[in-house]
Amino acid sequence: MALVDIPGGLSIPEEELVFTAARASGPGGQHVNKTSSAVTLVFDVAGSPSLNSEQREILMAGLGPRLTNAGLLRLTSRGRRSQFANKKEVLARFVGLVAAALRPKRPRRPTRPTKASGQRRLASKARRAALKRVRKPPGPEE
Numbered sequence: 459m460a461l462v463d464i465p466g467g468l469s470i471p472e473e474e475l476v477f478t479a480a481r482a483s484g485p486g487g488q489h490v491n492k493t494s495s496a497v498t499l500v501f502d503v504a505g506s507p508s509l510n511s512e513q514r515e516i517l518m519a520g521l522g523p524r525l526t527n528a529g530l531l532r533l534t535s536r537g538r539r540s541q542f543a544n545k546k547e548v549l550a551r552f553v554g555l556v557a558a559a560l561r562p563k564r565p566r567r568p569t570r571p572t573k574a575s576g577q578r579r580l581a582s583k584a585r586r587a588a589l590k591r592v593r594k595p596p597g598p599e600e
Contacts, residue, residue, distance in 0.1 A: 462549065465557045470508050475552070476500040477545060482536040489539065496536035497544040499552055504529025513560060520559030531555075 460472040482496035503509070503517050503525060518529065525531055533555075535548035571579075 462553065464553050464560070466560050468508075468513065468556070468560065470501075470506070470556075474501065474506055474508060475549075477548075479541050482544075493541070495539060495541045495544055496534060497541060497548050498532060498534045499548045501531045501552065502529060503531050517556065517559050521555065524555070 461469040462472055462475065463469050476499070478498045478500070479494040480496045480498065481494050482490055503514065503521065506514070509517065518525065521531055531552075533548050533551055535544040535551070538544045538547060
């Protein structure tokens with residue numbers, strides 16, 4: 459049973475990854491018309507038994523836009539001429555994406571604006587107010 463090691467201590471059995479090959483489009487002459495070199499990797503984030511609930515939650519949030527409604531991560535590689543090279547490339551992208559999503563985010567340290575930036579902001583507001591004041595039509599005389 460081959461394992462895909464992901465930095466951070468996670469290992470996913472290769473049986474959980476579904477690889478499919480299809481004909482790639484683009485340049486390549488007759489070669490591209492007769493070989494299935496494009497590779498698609500599908501990983502079920504929502505139903506993977508190798509992820510604990512915390513990891514699953516983090517991945518669902520971190521990979522949110524890349525996931526289907528069913529919780530599947532689908533990656534495709536078609537840049538190389540050989541199926542083997544595309545499979546290696548899509549697997550490397552998968553490992554990188556999952557590792558980046560699982561990496562703990564650095565907490566934001568709140569900072570205060572500098573005195574100079576506050577003064578610049580107020581000066582800009584005063585200039586804008588003066589400009590609007592000049593544009594305003596004269597009001598009725600009291």
